[in-house]
Amino acid sequence: MSPRIEVRNVAKSFGTLDALAPLDLAVAEGETVTLLGPSGCGKTTLLRMIAGLEEPSTGEIVVNGMSPTEARRHKQIGFVPQSPALLPWRTVEANARLLLDINRRATPATPSVSVDDLLDEVGLGEFREAYPHELSGGMQQRVGLIRAFAIDAPILLMDEPFAALDEMTRTDMRHLLGRLRERLGTTVLFVTHSIPEATFLSDRVAVMSPRPGRITEDTTIDLAHPRVPELEDTEAFFHITTRLRASLSSGMRR
């Protein structure tokens, strides 16, 4: 079966600045792959190119058998930006439905999961009519998550969605995302600085070097599914985080 996301020899320069060295990456159906690397290594640039929001300087990207631009047109990508980007004039429910209301031609007639179900699943059922300013940072990011899941896209691209949250909320959020992903089986490409986040959520972690970013190591995470919060207290989890930390350090030196 062909991968859901295929990045072939893709590089990116901004003027004379080389942001990404030529790299390859493939993400299979149902797989969660995390891009882990230092700030400025090009993780977000790579994600934006896959989302069709940025053109590669060289190389080719295929998303679900089509170009990123086509994939956007057919709503094949659920995008979760760094900030929740909620519209302050829309209620929680209206924000969760936002992407369903846009480009309706491509909205599935019967999504496999409803916004109501998703709101209940993430504990926001009682906050349907609330406005974003009435929510905590974690609750806002939960709305951002279900907004992406709601369009029933086969692929989710997540750009450090939990970076601005405190440690406890961040831990809760990765457990929540893990649960949603296990349930819906979406293919996920995730960007983060956090090693525990990468370990808990991923099937594979692609470690990147500083700019111009390249993938220095592609590590398979051998942890059983479903991933439960208790997993983070196990020796296996600890070993993987240690290994990833070492890979990240060695990538920094290259």
Next chain:
Amino acid sequence: MSPSVRRIVAPLVGIVTFGLLWQAAVRVFDIRRFVLLAPSEILSELAEAPGFYWSNALITGRHMLVGLSIAMAFALVVGALMASSRFIEEATQPVLILILVTPWVAYITSVVLWLDGGDPTILFMVAFTSFPVFTFGVVGGMKSADPAARELLASVDARPWEVFWRLRLPASLPSIFTTLRFALGLGLAAAYFSEGSALTRDGLGAIGRTAAASNQAETLWATITTAALLGITGLLAISLLERSLLRWHVSQRP
């Protein structure tokens, strides 16, 4: 005093104090009637012919409302184009500034000759003088739309009109309301002055002009006071509309 009582009492105290000082100044300094009429005489003139001033206030109010609506409609179209293209913005800005800084009282005679006076001249002047202010407000508001939200909409291939309707227009509302307050004063002044210059016999401006030419200080000051009351009514209406439409905005929260 509770905040709700204070909100009503404080402005009343301010206005009554201002009126008393005005009355005293006219008496103490023996100011000529035409230069400044005592408030008591203005009130007595208004009480003598309330229907006359009311019907003419309605005409001036209509001129102001229709003129501002025309300006707003054009400003939304031009502002949206300017916000979406840097080239259009840079090409349009000098024209708007030119309209804004050119003293409109200097060319009103040409407009009267061009449009033959009457309603078209008055509406043109109100719309033309307030259009640049509205447009700058619209552009500023639309450009302040959250870039992460713009990117989010782009990730599902939102059409330009969807971005306008779902994001840019609501995001620009706070700025439009702020601008509306300035434009109201500008529009009212343009309506009053144009009525006096547009070969028409109706409206506060036309009556004020005739009164000024025939040394009728009471009538002149009654039209000035009625115009001021019209402006206050307009500002109150804007505040009420703002409160109902912008409940989500930080400026409207307790």
